[in-house]
Amino acid sequence: MLSQDMLQSLYERIKASRGKLLNSEVKQLCKSLGMDVEALMLALLPVAAKFAKPPISNFYVGAIALDRNLEEFGDLYFGANLEFAHEALSLVVHAEQSAINNAWSNGAAKVDLIAITDAPCGYCRQFMNELHNADELNVTLPHKKTTLRHLLPEDFGPNDLGNSQSVFNSEPVRLQAIEHVSDSLLKAASRSYAPYSGNYSAVEIETEHGNFVGSYIENAAYSPSLSPLQSALSQMELAGLSIDECRIHKITLLEIEGKENQLDVAKAVLNSLLYEVELNHVKVRLV
Ligand SMILES: [Zn+2]
The missing domain is CATH 3.40.140.10 (Cytidine Deaminase, domain 2)
Structure with missing residues (x-):
């Protein structure tokens, strides 16, 4: 003890x-x-x-x-x-x-x-x-x-x-930005794990105490998948911050064009906040 x-x-x-x-x-x-x-x-x-x-x-x-x-x-x-x-x-x-x-x-x-x-x-x-x-x-x-x-x-x-990949044993994918995205967000998306939906996605949260990035982690049973926003929020939590106590300036969601499936989750979380947050939705392509 x-x-x-x-x-x-x-x-x-x-x-x-x-x-x-x-x-x-x-x-x-x-x-x-x-x-x-x-x-x-x-x-x-x-x-x-x-x-x-x-x-x-x-x-x-x-x-x-x-x-x-x-x-x-x-x-x-x-x-x-x-x-x-x-x-x-x-x-x-x-x-x-x-x-x-x-x-x-x-x-x-x-x-x-x-x-x-x-x-x-x-x-x-x-x-x-x-x-x-x-x-x-x-x-x-x-x-x-x-x-x-x-x-x-x-x-x-x-x-x-029929998926031979797994978490901690998947190759990063190569992504091509269509519009401006930060290197940290692009890197987080390229190493996300999305073998089932193909939506290699990531979220970057900008706060008054720095930025937090999260990558999507899918699961064969689908439901226990961790969305990129959940991933980024969890990283905020481990810095002792929460969406209630720390002001979020902006959230950027990066998804694969044509495979998008995360926007509604991001909007749901933002709806729970008592203040306005800018939600930026950017798309990339698989190379
Ligand atoms: Zn549990």
């Missing part, structure tokens, strides 16, 4: 780095606390849950994804659930999605282990099944170590739809 003061100071540190602790910091913490990385992840779960914004359920969920990245300790990516008070429940981001999206957005090579404050719901088990190493993914809960395969036997996954 870490003291409340220590948890609070780690929360501030992780918030400042937008939801991650990289190998050198993880190593330093493990050594100073006399813990291995898995024990550290369990000890840090209350910090992950502090990022949650659950105005509907009031149920705080935290998750931490580990990419060992050939290091002795590895990089930690935090995640928490994110709910929208006046919008459809289907817009909610689950903590496991948030942590995996955070790892994905930050260029992690893979997720070897995910620690979660509570057992993952069926939706999240399906979301995690899209990872390229789903057969080897370890799941650590406060009182139990298990695997995704144990939690999700007889699974339905990418191969069942």
Whole structure:
């Protein structure tokens, strides 16, 4: 158990780095606390849950994804659930999605282990099944170590739809801008994962505290897909910001011309805001 003061100071540190602790910091913490990385992840779960914004359920969920990245300790990516008070429940981001999206957005090579404050719901088990190493993914809960395969036997996954790609194992697509788009947005779209709809898309949110980019992550079961706007909002949440407390200046949604399917989701979220936000919708073509 870490003291409340220590948890609070780690929360501030992780918030400042937008939801991650990289190998050198993880190593330093493990050594100073006399813990291995898995024990550290369990000890840090209350910090992950502090990022949650659950105005509907009031149920705080935290998750931490580990990419060992050939290091002795590895990089930690935090995640928490994110709910929208006046919008459809289907817009909610689950903590496991948030942590995996955070790892994905930050260029992690893979997720070897995910620690979660509570057992993952069926939706999240399906979301995690899209990872390229789903057969080897370890799941650590406060009182139990298990695997995704144990939690999700007889699974339905990418191969069942004839898709040989998976999250963390997909080639970036080449995109051609038709109109002006930022490099960060174009890059986020090119590395989005959209093997089912072909709508390689991304969102950039411009706020008074900097910009946040999110990439689309699809799923073989379709429903647990994470929209690019959810992805970007979740990254904002991990910087300690929310759409209620931080003023959004502009949202830019980038989609593939002829494959668009994200505009209604973006409008729904904007409708829940009490202030005007400019929504910029740009299209690109696959090369
Ligand atoms: Zn879930």
